[in-house]
Amino acid sequence: MRVLGRVGRGLLWVALLVLVLVLAAVVWLKVTSTPRVSGTVTLPGLSGPVTVTRDQWGVPHIRAQTSDEDAMYALGFVHAQDRAWQMDFQRRVSQGRLAEVLGAAALPQDRFLRTWGFYRAAESALPALSEPSRRMVRAYTAGVNAGFAQGKLAPEFRILGYAPEPWTDVDSIAWSKLMAYDLGGNADDEILGTHVVKRLGEPGLNEVLPPYPQNAPTILSREELGLTGQAPRQGSEAAILPDATLRALQAHLDAARALGMERVPGKGSNDWVIGGSRTASGKPILADDPHLALSSPMLWYLADVQGPRLKAIGATIPGLPGIVIGRNDRVAWGVTNVNPDVQDLYIEPENAKLTERTEIIKVKGQPDVRLTVRESAHGPIISDVGAGEVGPRVALKWTALQPGDTTLDAFLGLNYARNWQDFVTALEKYVAPSQNFVYADVDGKTGYYAPGRVPIRQGWDGSLPVPGDGRHEWTGYIPFARLPHTSNPADGLVVTANNKVVPEGYPYNLANIRNWSEPYRAERITELLTQKPRGLTVDDVKRVQLDTVSLVWRDLKPFLLATQPDGDLSRRALELLRGWDGNERAGSVEPTIFEAWLLELQTMAQDELGDETRVNSLAVLNQLRANGELCRDERDEAAGRQDCAGELQASLKRAVDRLAARLGPDPGGWTYGKVHTVASNHRAFGGVKALAWLFNHSAPTNGGTNTVNVARPDPDTMQQTTGPSYRQIIDLSDLNRSVYVGTLGQSGSPFGNHVSDQQKLWAAGEYLPMSTDTKDWGKTNTLTLRP
Template sequence: MRHRRQAAGGVRKRSGWAVAGRVALGVTGALLLALGGAGAWLHLSAQGQHAGSAAAGGLGGAVTVTRDAWGVPHIRAATDADAVFALGFAHWQDRAWQMDFQRRVAQGRLAEVLGEAALPQDRFLRTWGFERAAQAALPALSAQSRALIRAYTAGVNAAQAQGRTALEFRILGYAPEPWREVDSVSWSKLMAFDLGGNYEEEVLGAQVVRRLGADGLDQVTAPYPDGAPTVLSADELSGAAQSLTGAARTGQAVGRSVAAGRATAPTALPQATVTALRAHLQAARTLGLQAVPGKGSNNWVIAGTRTASGKPILADDPHLALTAPMLWYLADLQGDRLKAIGASIPGLPAIVIGRNERVAWGVTNVNPDVQDLYIEPEGAPLTSRREVIRVKGAPDVILTVRSSRHGPIISDAGAGAVGPRVALKWTALQGGDTTMDAFLGLNYARNWADFTGALRSYLAPSQSFVYADVDGNTGYYAPGRVPVRRGWDGSLPVSGDGSREWQDFVPFEQLPHTFNPADGLIVTANNRVVPDSYPHALGNDRNWAEPYRARRITDLLEDGRKLTVADVQRVQLDTLSLVWADLRGPLLATRPGSDRARQALERLRGWDGRQTTDSVPSTLFEAWLMQLQRMARDELGNDAVMNSLSVLNQLRGNGELCAVNGAGDCAALLTRTLDAALTDLEGRLGPDLNGWTYGQLHTVASHHRAFGKVSALAWLFNHEAPTPGGTNTVNVARPEHGTFRQTHGASYRQIVDLASPNRSVYIGSLGQEGHPLARHTADQQARWIAGEYLPMSTDPADWGRTRQLTLTPRP
């Protein structure tokens, strides 16, 4: 089933990459479109071999790669090295372009193939130094990890040697380079950026404090509410809290109490410096790496005392950018010791989220504060390096990147030194990163001791891992490097004069964790991890996602029933809006300014809050909420978007941000924004309010990274379809400002039944293959939208119709 319909009324944004793509197409693109009927030839010429046999250099013995009815490879090998080799082989066969594009992002080498329009992205990527950080991490990995990475690299290059080329390479007119071991580490650095810091919040915070004072921070970015759910309760913190000595507890408690207070006033940043810092943010957004309100993840683990089977059930659905191809690649690996199934990422030699024969795990983002901006004083010593950016169809660009002892100077934005020099300190850029050891180690874990032993190597980005095993145990750990700060909370840029330095990292034993909690339930939804009794500051109270998803999940799982996999599926797909439940009172009290507004309020008055594709109130609510989220633009500019909790606080307290240019109140704002929302919707959907169903505007947009906005090719590479869910629903599907499209969401879902692991289920957001004409390009999308799943089974009886490729060592 194909889904390529553009959202009605959607706004097409022209990006620099769109221009670059049109230039790159040239005669080749025009010919491609003219061929029409040559699609089958293009498909056959680019798709890798999925059946029969093939010789591959680097294998130790024969390996079978059996693709099931959905294109998921089930790999059977005599050794782990050969199993991982075959995973690399399959990854390149099905996702060659995606892998090459991802490593080009990490390397900052997009302009080589996309032209001058990609220079801002390359400058950002080279300045931050993602590739350099990956190169520094590779030597720190264990011998086992290095051996598996070598095997994976050999598998990728063996597939590349088959000679078939992804369609994107043909269109852009270049051939990919051989895969390198460091390429398998570099993408993890980009994932760390996407999930791992508060750089953007610090830039916004500096603007807020300059315009509104320190009190303005809590208005624009609301602190986590008192009494809202935390991942761990006070009595579940025994492992972390009791491991501290009395003296350490006293010292850290002082540190935490200071960190929890008002943020330290920042050193002033001129607007030119803020603009330079925001240039990096805009480059990251173009890459799909950005802080998005409501972007997060859910996972939970339910002990056997709460399930019908008497064994645990573990669920996970990471919320990330929805792209074509999708980020994840489902796979089943079996070697001599490695026996894991779940979601891999093309380019990485491991199952990232999934299970083996005994243990299951899921991952969500913790989002502690692991980044700080330092304003370096005059005279602070700097080093510099020269970066050469090659540009397709244009001369090379020379970029000089300066660094202080804290990290790269990111305020230059490629334009030389202007104003204060702002350096970035970030855990993911520091040496000795062994996170790859952790992910590979999880695949081998047999019990809680193995699991936590692997997580000791996990450094960035800090994640909430939930755990369950076939013996009935459940657990939670939040590993990663978390800086210890004393006397400041890290929410704002600070002086680099040495007065605000990291003291250390929170020791692994003291990081939040619990094993077999008494209540038999652990729920994470990017909400605050620990209560006030925890002795360390993981961040300030504006770091955490709003509590709506965590509260709703907990309510659904605590209804007193013995839970089944089917029950857990319903929770993952829940679209009831607790945001609406909170905002309902203030919104319905609005004085309507027109008959149209009165009609809209009446439709909202009878709404139950479920955000389905046939719902008119969902459309009205999200459009209105978008208008309200812009209430700070007078103070902070048009890009300022507040979260729904901040909006609620302003409306409940008749906050000063409701005023426009110092005049008016929240009542006037509500009347005005409702009218603005209705005018916007009428322009998109016509005058009949009763026909404004949610699915007409709210469509999942899985767009291609390079060609998604190239009008001549978007129809071929993009996939869109109406979807349910909204801002902070459990099935999170926040509409994008300006388009109403869903660009982030549950990129992967899994539910693992530890009573019978082969009854577990999983699903991706699109499909296994990257070629736009392949059979498994988007065959999971309709099931994903409908709330259906695939069998997460290692039993051939569950695979449906299969194709088998046998790889044999090349003589």
């Protein structure tokens, strides 16, 4: 017993020693990563003093006395202080240099990124920028490097054992290329469409990728566009590719998915602008909430940046100079994704001339990897990455890879816009990704514009891969003046939710593409805003932005409730749904059952197209209405799944069985918030058990598939991994009564004071004051930067 006692005491001392070492490591990481936020620092490259006052939420309010370039320098400095590792990771993504620090597991992503050439495209964009923009970029770069030089390395650098290289001007453009991929193009739809045609024939396209409903709302009406006739409908000849080629193309989508860059139904955005005729103040109100992948740190960084001329506040992206979404002292703007078809896949003939380049990928702990990238006149060959040539050579043509991208000119121009004409002039420089810009100003004017390069195709619609033999070439881009736009609309309202922009009759290839989001969010926003035709306030707009009533449930309800239950658990679940109003709240049981059931229904095409295929809610509705072929499942014929009634019964049973296995046998205890939690996970360490607890952040959330406050459950976990990444509501009658909020916090370090202090507000539907007035900032810390 004495021996055991000595062993026990020894183990206790070992445990205590380990605990002390862990605590010491935590203290060391905190001390060495916490940036300085008060006092005075002397920095090279400034022309005059700048104050950086962080408010009680860590939002910097930058005041430069001498020049706007100094203000942009300070923005780069605070970005580097608070988000250095995020910036370096994003840069490495754009460069295809992840394996260099993460090891061989990141090689598929590096091959994808190098083949598409994101960083090369950024290099070609820098010379196209105007000289004023170049000066701002140079100032921002100098500020970032001054921040790096402070020596406060983020914990990720310590853990992975490297330090950031100096920032460059190209780095400040490169992230925009990744956003262009995340928000634009349809190469993935072309790959899926080819697969569909091969398995189901051309009629299958409308079943798996349903067209936008004819009676659903468009952003602009025929009257607003001045349309009188009908534009001819175009199509594409079916392209048949070997399975090996389709698998090679799919490898790109898989690599993008691993980076969180996939296009999924939960991504998208809402924005709208309300004219003064509809508001209580008589001045416009503008709202925006971009829906993107949620991560730790959060994508956005709130900032207030002011110099002698620059007076902008809103959401920035670390790595990019300027305010991306927000307002200045006269003008407000918001963005959602248009997602026109700006990508085409070309099947190159055997005699097509190709160029080659060799990319050297450094791999941590392993020899370098050589990657040969081939390009045709259309763009990179994306069908043989990492696998050698596998059949037909498929090239990608994409507006974001074309030279002369001046998108950064456009965003910096918006920061300075004083009126509608300035706003439009800035957007003429916009290239990609095409966005729905809503506008409002203090004089009461409102407007909308959808800028960007959108290809013109003659005689084909770009929905499927085409031969690269010269018969399917772009003949230019839609002229800027002919892109969809309106100013001071007669009804005082513009609503966008990634829904169809233009009705039939628009003369260019926008009306009949398949890329539009389902109309549910646009319908619900319009429904709520028009319930009160006059006297709308910021509080009214908050309620709309946070609405969680499911119109998908309204549409599917008659079919779901007519289901014949298979077993007692299915019967009890159906009874719970019968009285439900469709409001998806974290404290309710009904949304758990509904969303789990919908996720099962969305797999109805997997027997035809493979286990990765998921159809959207509109496709499910169409199948149930028509008792469609996708409801049939040859794999389950013995169980009677020959029609949609059988599919409904079987999918409900699968859903409730999964929920029972996870939450217990009583459906009354299946509270939504138990499974539906936001998963803001770290890009590198989110899946590493030993570190995930430190870097990941979670909380129960309201909302679901296609609710206005969108919160689509993940098919595997039912967690929310995409959603409103930022919210803003701008009151043009009193700009400092505007509000905004992010998903986590300003700090990128898990040891920072503001790493997640916005998450509870965001999840509860609360906001921060979007104010430039010191009385709204609470407790502050001020750091003075001096030359």
